[in-house]
Amino acid sequence: MSRTAAVWMTAVGIVLIALNLRLGISSASALLEQLRAQLGFGPFVASLVPALPTLCFAAVGATGAMLARRVGTERAVLLALAALSVGLAVRAVPRTGALLGGTLLGAAGLALCNVLLPAVVRAHFPARVALLTGVYTTTMALGSAVAAAAAVPVADLVGEASPGLAVWAVPAVLALVVWGLRPGSWRATARGADGGKVSARSAGRTRFGLLVTAFFALQSLNSYAVIGWLPTVLSDHGMSSDRAGVMLGLALVVGVPSTFVLMPLTRTAARLRWAFVLVGAALMAGYLGLLCAPLALPVLWAVLTGFGLGAFPLVLAIIGASGRSAQETAALSTFSQSTGYLLASVGPFGVGLLRSATGGWALPLAVLLALAALQLFVGLRLTLTRTEVSA
Template sequence: MAQNTATPTSAATPARARAGLLAAVAVLLIALNLRLGMSSAAALLDALRADLGFSPLVAALLPTLPSLCFAAAGAGTGALARRIGAERAVLAAVAALTAGLAVRAVPATWALLAGTVLGMSGLALCNVLLPTLVRTYFPGRVGLVTGLCTTTLALGATLASAVAVPVAGVVGSPSLGLAVWALPALAATVVWAARTGVRAPGAPASPAQRGQGERISPWAMARTRLGALVTAYFGLQALNAYAITGWLPSLLSGHGMSEGAAGVVLAVAQAVGIPVSFAVLALAKGPAGLRGAFVVVSAAMLTGFTGLLVAPMAMPLVWAVLVGLGLCSFPLVLTVIAQSGSGPAQTTALSTLSQSLGYLLAASGPLAVGLLHDATGGWTAPMGLLLATAAAQLAAGIALTRGRP
């Protein structure tokens, strides 16, 4: 009689491979959704204002809400992850994102604001926990997986910016056009739910499944040089990114460009990160390369902002490409966070600190740009402010990489 010669180890290997593949697909699906809801709202901001008739204050508040939600909800992410486990926390987060985007289908200002708060609060948890998940499940490939995540994120942002206006036209209203983006969020929820129930035979529960047993206070990290500089850089790059992605279509429309064309220019700015992120991360290997990468992306942002201030309609695509290169500061600082600390608990603490306080700083950017534009009737003062914050980002990047091992 034939005997079964398969050992437990050999039987578990394909299951572990499948579990690893499912984890990678789930993480990339989450990354895809990190900017869809925001980029589509930015492209449709003028159409939403015309359709719903909300005030200039609401118009300035809408691009600001994501950063406020990221700061408020992100601060409690570590505690939630320790209580229920990082995987279940992420599942709750993508479910909240799906629900929030769906609520925005209601053609009313309250639904737009409430759906944005709910959805962006879900995104806040995903933002904070993504570096921890990458470090936990792909410890030997942090740079590669971070690059894949940020590339997927850029693909999602580009897609939403480019097609949000046409999609809204097809479905008949900007509110329904926003709600369409709940579908990819629902897909991420389903796949992540499947991932939380899958574990290879014989494999112990991961730290993300058990929750973080070790507790490290994010506020203790704030007293370290690394914590302070990472938080400062993260906040400045997020301020610049959300201010420009939130208002670039309106800036270009104000200078005579059509809404559809302005959305395409924003898509170009976000698409640049797709091929460039891996090159920037490859450059960032070693202390000298890391400093060079930080300087290049921050200087590109500064130059792009200068072009948008001085001659926005002369070469809008060139300015968009430079701004897009500047947006690669996000994968750089995300990689620094994921590779810092002695384990997932310290990574979560640093991520919580930098993202909660960083996004609180970032929230002032879109709001200040909107209020300055409303007060002055032009874009000179808002872009002058962003030039100053881009210069501060460059200085923070240089300080962060000084003497870094």
């Protein structure tokens, strides 16, 4: 294969991986009430299903840099995609254990892809980090939106929620095949070649690394709370489940144009501050609308909330452009994402428990509104800090 063809295949592989990064999560969110009716699980499991991915992202994501050092980044991505494909397929079995186990295995694959993808982009496209980050986060938003909007109709077409949920393993298998066919994906890597001597913990010893981690944690908490519970918020107020899924899809598809608006603002600290203000204000406005009048203007609340979730590509662009090498990028990515997801894991689970304890959405949405304000504050502090990652 020519070098040009190999580069294009790598780019296509990155896009396909990005397409899968949220499919399994947003489809499960849209089908949560149907799964609960079909499988008969209670509120604890209902709160656990959207919380499992962030917990797994934290636990497994922390091993990303180490795995890349041992087997090579390319092989590590292959292993991640294999775990994702099998995990999503297992959820076809109509049992609560299969739902939870498949979600865990699939989320393990997602966790590794999450932390390795910025390093892959940095290694193969060092001069186009912002462009490729924008492309793959846009693809991620599109995939998530399509899955959220189509999950209920697909499940209805298949006949049940469980096999309908497993349909979303097909794009994961496609990504696995493409990444496995590209040159270099199976190549043996000398131990330490990919990771060097840069440890993930080194990123946590800098002020910049801690601020990136804090921001990543807050935006992840907000993102997974929205993905996990927005349809339920609306359906609890009387909206039909299929329309509530469409509202989540709308919130997620807003990430496509918002990424193109926001990514040019990452080039300077002054512009980045404006980007943080825009996404923070939009997220707070969306939460406020859901809190005060959820069914008055649900399309507007979905659009505002979706634009607010644009903090994700911003922080990924910051991570991808940080450090002096792909190894330092991988270290910062591993530390910020694994630690950030660990802190963020209380979001979907805590929101579910608050809803069960209070019998409504006033307190959960008020807490999320306060966390959105804190996210804005941390983002502004981040723009005032030097981008250092120590070895």
